[in-house]
Amino acid sequence: MVFPTANPTKCYWIENAESPLRNFRSSDELPAETDVAIIGSGYAGASTAYWIHKYTEKASKQPQVTLLEARDICGGATGRNGGQLRPHAYSRYPAWSKRFGPDGAMGLIAHEMAHLSAFRDLADAEGIAEEVCLKFGETFDAAMTDEAWTRLKGAFQAMQKDHGDENDIVKACRLIEDAREAEEFSQMKGALAAVVHPTGQIWAYKFVHALLRIVLQKGNLNLQANTPVTGVSERDADGWVTVKTERGTIRARTVVHTTNRWAAHLLPEFNKLILPMRGTVAAIKAPPGFIKHTGAQHWDNTVNNYHLQLPPPYNTIMIGGARQLLVHRPKECMLNDEDDQEIAGVAEFFKSWPASDVTDWPGLSLAELSNKVDRSGCWTGIETSSADSFPFVGPVPARNGHYIAAGFAGHGMPRILLSAAHITPLVLESLNVEYSQPLLAASFPPLPQPFQVTAERVERLQNTNIAAIAESYKQSCEESAKKPFCNTERAILKL
Ligand SMILES: Cc1cc2nc3c(=O)[nH]c(=O)nc-3n(C[C@H](O)[C@H](O)[C@H](O)COP(=O)(O)OP(=O)(O)OC[C@H]3O[C@@H](n4cnc5c(N)ncnc54)[C@H](O)[C@@H]3O)c2cc1C
Numbered sequence: 001m002v003f004p005t006a007n008p009t010k011c012y013w014i015e016n017a018e019s020p021l022r023n024f025r026s027s028d029e030l031p032a033e034t035d036v037a038i039i040g041s042g043y044a045g046a047s048t049a050y051w052i053h054k055y056t057e058k059a060s061k062q063p064q065v066t067l068l069e070a071r072d073i074c075g076g077a078t079g080r081n082g083g084q085l086r087p088h089a090y091s092r093y094p095a096w097s098k099r100f101g102p103d104g105a106m107g108l109i110a111h112e113m114a115h116l117s118a119f120r121d122l123a124d125a126e127g128i129a130e131e132v133c134l135k136f137g138e139t140f141d142a143a144m145t146d147e148a149w150t151r152l153k154g155a156f157q158a159m160q161k162d163h164g165d166e167n168d169i170v171k172a173c174r175l176i177e178d179a180r181e182a183e184e185f186s187q188m189k190g191a192l193a194a195v196v197h198p199t200g201q202i203w204a205y206k207f208v209h210a211l212l213r214i215v216l217q218k219g220n221l222n223l224q225a226n227t228p229v230t231g232v233s234e235r236d237a238d239g240w241v242t243v244k245t246e247r248g249t250i251r252a253r254t255v256v257h258t259t260n261r262w263a264a265h266l267l268p269e270f271n272k273l274i275l276p277m278r279g280t281v282a283a284i285k286a287p288p289g290f291i292k293h294t295g296a297q298h299w300d301n302t303v304n305n306y307h308l309q310l311p312p313p314y315n316t317i318m319i320g321g322a323r324q325l326l327v328h329r330p331k332e333c334m335l336n337d338e339d340d341q342e343i344a345g346v347a348e349f350f351k352s353w354p355a356s357d358v359t360d361w362p363g364l365s366l367a368e369l370s371n372k373v374d375r376s377g378c379w380t381g382i383e384t385s386s387a388d389s390f391p392f393v394g395p396v397p398a399r400n401g402h403y404i405a406a407g408f409a410g411h412g413m414p415r416i417l418l419s420a421a422h423i424t425p426l427v428l429e430s431l432n433v434e435y436s437q438p439l440l441a442a443s444f445p446p447l448p449q450p451f452q453v454t455a456e457r458v459e460r461l462q463n464t465n466i467a468a469i470a471e472s473y474k475q476s477c478e479e480s481a482k483k484p485f486c487n488t489e490r491a492i493l494k495l
Contacts, residue, residue, distance in 0.1 A: 002264070004382075005337065008075060013081075019206070021223070029248070034066040035252070036066070036256060038066070041223070043208055043412060055428060064220055079204070084413060087414040092109075111445050116200050119200055128210045132210055135201050138199065138293055139295050149192055149193045152195050187358055229266060231243075234399065256404070257404040257406060267402070269458055275387070278382055279380065279410055282319055282320075282351070284350065290309060290317075307319040325345055328477075391419065405419050
């Protein structure tokens with residue numbers, strides 16, 4: 001069982017947002033009762049609170065919602081991520097079609113792609129696009145080796161073969177096969193070719209804080225920072241779940257677990273299902289508008305970097321990955337919960353990235369980390385690794401009144417908003433309250449079947465062999481670690 005660490009590394013997104021909700025508590029005392037207790041104030045928890053508000057705003061009575069957060073508000077993965085709202089438009093197609101068939105794979109991709117218009121519509125409706133630095137454009141997967149290009153091009157062609165050139169998602173992707181053109185578009189030195197497709201980018205911490213501010217203004221949300229939930233009961237005969245915290249106990253009609261990596265602390269059956277995986281990101285000062293497109297560099301199946309640049313006045317490049325370095329030390333990532341520690345050598349690796357990897361970088365040989373406060377320029381965060389590679393969304397089997405949306409891995413941005421919209425009517429139905437679908441959610445595609453948390457899935461995954469997963473991860477790192485691109489001076493820095 002595991003709780004979020006007490007002193008997570010300082011992070012650019014959080015320190016520079018300067019949000020008044022950072023450690024907000026709606027009241028000194030916790031409410032004695034609530035209709036919905038949401039546990040965890042990241043993107044999943046905040047979206048659930050937002051959708052409950054939107055689904056019930058026209059009803060005669062709105063449910064009371066209490067949101068309990070162990071850390072400062074949005075202090076987990078969401079506040080510490082890479083800012084990419086970047087659907088897997090084609091790259092997972094071979095793996096997904098093998099498991100779920102061509103239509104199942106396309107359903108998963110369509111659900112991710114639908115997040116782009118969903119974010120656009122929501123941000124427009126609430127007038128928050130500029131505040132949360134929401135931008136749309138094209139992103140690239142740049143192949144830095146022939147091995148990477150074989151995989152990326154093969155993934156696109158498999159999708160194209162099954163669904164035809166007229167399919168909207170196939171049409172939205174394009175290949176750049178000329179190396180000079182790929183380097184020019186991506187600004188990545190040595191790019192051999194690239195796949196380009198639509199994407200978004202966002203300051204996720206600000207987005208969560210904006211959603212919570214909107215719901216707080218309606219008066220039906222009690223928000224409680226720094227209030228870890230230590231236990232939850234079964235629903236009793238009178239229909240109440242007891243939610244325990246060190247600050248007191250709340251009786252809730254329903255509980256929504258949006259606790260990401262930490263779900264198993266309250267729901268032990270998820271112990272083998274949602275595993276920790278530590279990631280790292282840095283913020284680097286850049287000239288305004290220098291990076292034209294968000295993107296990722298790929299060397300092989302394991303080794304990549306991904307980056308974007310924030311609009312003015314921030315201008316900062318946000319870069320994650322550092323896999324060339326990290327494959328040498330797999331234990332720093334897999335099954336690692338230490339987001340209170342930086343990873344030695346990573347800050348230097350990222351600082352040297354613009355001069356080493358970006359064409360026409362105008363700055364010094366070592367770029368400057370964007371430090372608002374001490375050490376916020378490079379940080380760690382806990383992504384998850386789900387036992388079967390998909391998140392868990394829906395009613396918790398065999399636990400009446402409990403719902404979950406967790407385990408979104410290092411790829412939650414194009415998955416969570418619609419997943420939260422999926423569970424919201426289920427929660428409201430169990431409360432027996434009046435609700436109606438908001439216009440914003442009217443065209444959302446259905447939740448992909450692999451996300452559904454069924455009793456059979458939970459039962460089957462109890463057989464997960466965590467040691468074997470860790471060993472397989474270690475072996476893939478060891479294979480990459482032998483390759484030339486993981487043995488440059490930068491990659492073996494400080495080892
Ligand atoms: C370094 C890094 C980079 C990433 N980059 C990207 C990216 O660029 N694009 C992308 O799509 N995804 C990215 N991700 C993944 C993405 O951030 C996550 O999938 C997403 O934010 C998960 O949201 P969440 O609300 O489920 O979890 P979280 O944001 O982790 O929220 C869970 C919350 O629950 C709280 N909590 C846990 N247990 C308790 C308890 N018992 N009581 C009270 N509160 C509790 C935690 O403190 C936490 O705040 C990245 C993740 C990391 C770590």
